[in-house]
Amino acid sequence: MINYKVEIAKILADKIESMTYDEILNLVEHPKNTEMGDYAFPCFKLAKTYRKAPNVIAEELSLEIQDDTLFDNIEAVAGFLNFTVNAENFAQNIIEEILDKKEKYGSSELGKGKKTIIEYSSVNIAKPFHMGHIRSTMIGESLHRIYKFLGYDTVAINHLGDYGTQFGKLIVAYKLWGNKEVIEADPIPELLKIYVQFHQAAEENPALEDEARNWFTKLENGDAEAIELWTLFKDMSLKVFNRVYEKLGVTFDSYAGESFYSDKMPEIVQMLREKKLVQKSEGAEIVDLEPHGLTPALITKKDGSSLYLTRDLAAAKYRKDTYNFDKNIYVVGSAQKLHFQQWIKIVELMGYDWYKDCIHVDFGMVSLEEGALSTRKGNVVFLEDVLDKAVEQTLEIINEKNPNLPDKALVAKQIGIGAVIFQELYTSRTKDYAFSLEKTLSFEGETGPYVQYTHARACSVLKKVDVNESHPVYAVLTDEASKDVIRTLSKFNEIVTLAHKNYEPHTVARYAVELAQGFNRFYHDNAILVENASIQAARVSLVKAVKIVLENALHLVCLEAPEQM
RNA sequence: GCACUCGUAGCUCAGUGGAUAGAGCAAUCGCCUCCUAAGCGAUAGGUCGGAAGUUCAAGUCUUCUCGGGUGCGCCA
Numbered sequence: 001m002i003n004y005k006v007e008i009a010k011i012l013a014d015k016i017e018s019m020t021y022d023e024i025l026n027l028v029e030h031p032k033n034t035e036m037g038d039y040a041f042p043c044f045k046l047a048k049t050y051r052k053a054p055n056v057i058a059e060e061l062s063l064e065i066q067d068d069t070l071f072d073n074i075e076a077v078a079g080f081l082n083f084t085v086n087a088e089n090f091a092q093n094i095i096e097e098i099l100d101k102k103e104k105y106g107s108s109e110l111g112k113g114k115k116t117i118i119e120y121s122s123v124n125i126a127k128p129f130h131m132g133h134i135r136s137t138m139i140g141e142s143l144h145r146i147y148k149f150l151g152y153d154t155v156a157i158n159h160l161g162d163y164g165t166q167f168g169k170l171i172v173a174y175k176l177w178g179n180k181e182v183i184e185a186d187p188i189p190e191l192l193k194i195y196v197q198f199h200q201a202a203e204e205n206p207a208l209e210d211e212a213r214n215w216f217t218k219l220e221n222g223d224a225e226a227i228e229l230w231t232l233f234k235d236m237s238l239k240v241f242n243r244v245y246e247k248l249g250v251t252f253d254s255y256a257g258e259s260f261y262s263d264k265m266p267e268i269v270q271m272l273r274e275k276k277l278v279q280k281s282e283g284a285e286i287v288d289l290e291p292h293g294l295t296p297a298l299i300t301k302k303d304g305s306s307l308y309l310t311r312d313l314a315a316a317k318y319r320k321d322t323y324n325f326d327k328n329i330y331v332v333g334s335a336q337k338l339h340f341q342q343w344i345k346i347v348e349l350m351g352y353d354w355y356k357d358c359i360h361v362d363f364g365m366v367s368l369e370e371g372a373l374s375t376r377k378g379n380v381v382f383l384e385d386v387l388d389k390a391v392e393q394t395l396e397i398i399n400e401k402n403p404n405l406p407d408k409a410l411v412a413k414q415i416g417i418g419a420v421i422f423q424e425l426y427t428s429r430t431k432d433y434a435f436s437l438e439k440t441l442s443f444e445g446e447t448g449p450y451v452q453y454t455h456a457r458a459c460s461v462l463k464k465v466d467v468n469e470s471h472p473v474y475a476v477l478t479d480e481a482s483k484d485v486i487r488t489l490s491k492f493n494e495i496v497t498l499a500h501k502n503y504e505p506h507t508v509a510r511y512a513v514e515l516a517q518g519f520n521r522f523y524h525d526n527a528i529l530v531e532n533a534s535i536q537a538a539r540v541s542l543v544k545a546v547k548i549v550l551e552n553a554l555h556l557v558c559l560e561a562p563e564q565m
Numbered sequence: 566g567c568a569c570u571c572g573u574a575g576c577u578c579a580g581u582g583g584a585u586a587g588a589g590c591a592a593u594c595g596c597c598u599c600c601u602a603a604g605c606g607a608u609a610g611g612u613c614g615g616a617a618g619u620u621c622a623a624g625u626c627u628u629c630u631c632g633g634g635u636g637c638g639c640c641a
Contacts, residue, residue: 026581029581029583031584032580032583032584032585032586032587033584033585036584040583040584042583042584042622044583044621044622047621048621053621054621077584078584079583079584079621079622080583080584124641161641163641164640164641165640165641166640166641258641281638282638282639283639284638284639286638293568294568294637295567295568295636295637295638296638297638298638298639300639301638301639302638302639303639305639307638307639307640307641308640308641309641311641333635334569334570334634334635334636335635335636336636336641337568337569337570337635337636338568338569338635338636338637339636339641341569362570364570364571364634364635365634365635367634397603401601401602401603402601402603415603426578426579427577427578427579428578428579430570430571431570431571431578432570432571432633432634432635433577433578436577439577439590442590443603444589444590444603444604445588445589445590445603446577446578446579446588446589446590447589447603449603450589450603450604452603453601453603453604454603454604456601456603457600457601457604460600460601461600461601464600465600498581501581502581506579510579510588513588513589514588517588520604520605521605521606523600523604523605524596524604524605524606525605527599527600528600529600543600564601565601565603
């Protein structure tokens with residue numbers, strides 16, 4: 001296989017002494033406008049060391065390396081050295097590599113031998129799995145897949161919210177208003193109902209809050225009744241959650257949540273005391289982080305019980321001891337940025353150098369068009385309802401457009417759920433957005449169904465190909481539409497690597513759309529099933545390559561690639 | 566008040582310091598006797614919130630400023 005960027009960097013490294021090979025490789029880019037060529041090297045940085053104008057340097061370089069066989073043209077334009085590949089060789093190199101590597105095309109061994117932990121989803125037991133949870137769940141799952149694809153040894157952790165005062169609240173509410181049979185019939189909405197009821201009642205009767213805290217303390221101390229109720233809530237919730245995870249295609253290696261770490265906290269608190277990092281303040285224990293530009297971090301409450309931050313410290317320490325991670329990623333909303341800065345700083349102050357391997361991959365808020373999502377106020381949209389609606393609508397569309405499709409129900413799930421997931425992963429993490437069902441259910445343009453449709457189209461053509469023993473004539477694939485598709489195909493590994501580096505699945509989602517657009521143009525402009533066998537073989541090979549890469553890309557953003565739709 | 570974050574076409578958003586800022590939706594106009602029209606093409610739409618600075622080069626970096634969001638001790 002030939003990596004064109006690497007080849008260019010090699011050629012240039014011989015001629016440019018003032019830069020390392022890696023520096024050169026980093027500068028090699030794709031020109032915005034393809035008329036400029038397929039690859040470009042900007043010469044501006046060389047101007048100072050060579051004390052010459054960039055365009056002169058580009059000019060001189062172009063003369064020195066003109067004779068290479070991979071490129072039809074190497075030309076100096078306005079300080080850039082532009083490389084135009086030999087389109088026929090390019091087509092052959094890229095397509096043959098894809099057909100050879102198949103589902104491995106785009107992968108690498110970048111992360112070989114490196115352990116990466118990714119914590120995501122982390123839903124709260126006994127609370128709704130709502131639209132606000134889809135971001136962490138899908139960004140995390142996609143990163144999980146991307147890291148695996150790049151050879152990392154991954155551990156996917158669902159840090160369940162299965163502990164804390166909220167369970168005290170729930171126990172109080174259950175004892176006051178709960179009905180076991182009603183709740184078992186439909187756990188989450190019923191538990192939500194009494195949870196909301198609790199907050200309404202607590203506004204008029206603040207004593208309920210104290211009672212709730214009491215019950216949580218009982219739970220921590222192993223009270224039999226408290227544990228029984230807590231287990232009941234947890235089992236019922238997990239059953240529902242697993243149904244949603246299955247629909248989404250999300251899997252975890254561990255469900256070790258907050259309760260798992262409850263007995264691991266005293267040790268951390270003790271260490272903090274020994275290292276003299278904590279001090280008393282208003283009856284509580286804090287770590288003063290003001291010298292580091294952060295607000296104080298609460299370690300224990302005045303009643304001695306634990307807090308979220310203490311738990312995360314214990315969890316991080318446990319994970320380092322257990323997995324010896326090279327990277328420990330948390331996919332958690334940006335609202336908790338300060339929290340992560342605080343505890344990661346505390347890990348540093350404790351003297352552990354792995355603090356720098358702990359990474360908070362944050363993301364913006366999801367709101368509803370009617371306002372913020374809030375479990376306490378009962379203002380929620382259940383994720384499962386959205387998924388079901390999407391599937392339902394997809395089925396309607398199938399019945400309208402392709403009523404004879406086999407496995408309609410399955411395909412409707414793959415497309416409907418895919419649409420919801422894709423929309424989620426299509427924009428950059430950091431922006432807030434308002435969830436709109438209408439937008440989610442629109443399947444035209446830059447959407448999951450568009451990419452899936454393109455894939456199905458490619459599959460459909462391939463099914464119609466008769467056995468063809470002819471050798472492809474790659475010169476057929478030198479028209480602009482074909483070349484554009486091949487150019488996009490060649491970038492797949494770069495894209496995946498960039499997505500992993502920035503913890504941004506949307507890079508891959510965008511790529512999938514770009515490839516689909518390119519292919520649809522090619523499909524429109526070129527007849528594939530033509531009489532001339534070697535022309536057909538060439539175009540079919542391109543269709544095969546596109547099908548493979550679309551499928552690989554879809555998989556990385558957690559979408560299925562149905563062959564018909 | 567302090568900190569963080571977002572601000573790009575009517576709307577939703579791309580845009581690893583590099584060449585003429587790009588898509589989708591919506592609008593207008595085209596393309597199914599032809600491999601899936603969930604598709605393709607064309608037109609129109611921009612002082613990249615504002616100001617100053619750094620740089621050969623700024624939508625991208627720095628400072629200030631305006632507007633939205635989030636966070637700031639006993640929830641998680």
